[in-house]
Amino acid sequence: MSPSEHDIYEEHVLDHYEDPYHRGPLEHATHSDEGNNPLCGDVIHIDLKLTDDGKVQEAWFDGDGCVISQASASMLVEQMEGKTLEELKNFSADEMLALFGPKLTPNRQKCCLLSWRVLQSAVHSPINGDADTDDNDGPHFGGPSLGEES
Template sequence: MVDDFYREEILDHSQSSPYRGRLDRPDLVADGVNPLCGDRIHLELGLAPDGTIGAVRFDGSGCAISQASASMLAEQLEGKSADEARRFDRQAMLDLLGIPLTPARQKCCLLAWKTLQKALESASSTPAPTADVPAPCPRH
């Protein structure tokens, strides 16, 4: 049965996301928790030599909205520059999920996005890797 809120796309992303998993050598890692629901997201980003986001994986548990949002965000991020990722704001995340959410459920949708902000913050506090000067992995 198809529900107009839990659309096929959202269920697919939450139940069988190709972005669920771990990277071998992630450059940026962050964890997020929604204490109200107990939703958890672990986000890993791999950066290409030119600083663009090469690969994204997430892991976690929680409601369909939190998990689908993480998967859809991962899909959006791959191939984007760090600046583009930073410009992807709160409203863009809510628009990406594309269903009307009450304030309580918006927190579920925004969990992965908030986790991304943490990951990007950790990136800006360490020198970005460049092509000619290999930088150490910031997570060491």
């Protein structure tokens, strides 16, 4: 790769970091999830608004972390708008790394793939869907629930 190509990639990454696409919360999201990389502290939250026929109408992210984690999240939500649920589920880790551009070390690949992992789990995390209708499906910690403490 020539130095000019390298500069273009770096500029593309910095553009997404400094002026991210759809950063912030999404009102009326239908799907949402958050994840982190405990080794470096990167955090990504993704909100999706899916249409009734399963297309991504809007995708937003928020988070904290390194340039790679935040820029890749911006690139990913921009790329996923208009895609079908099936296209989201089939979008691979290798495709995510290719979307990002510059070659990364294995440790830095984890930063890039954090948003991809969160997107994959957000697809299965409806906000007002069947998963939230039955409180008995959630984790149980033993002891009284908040409703029983009176």
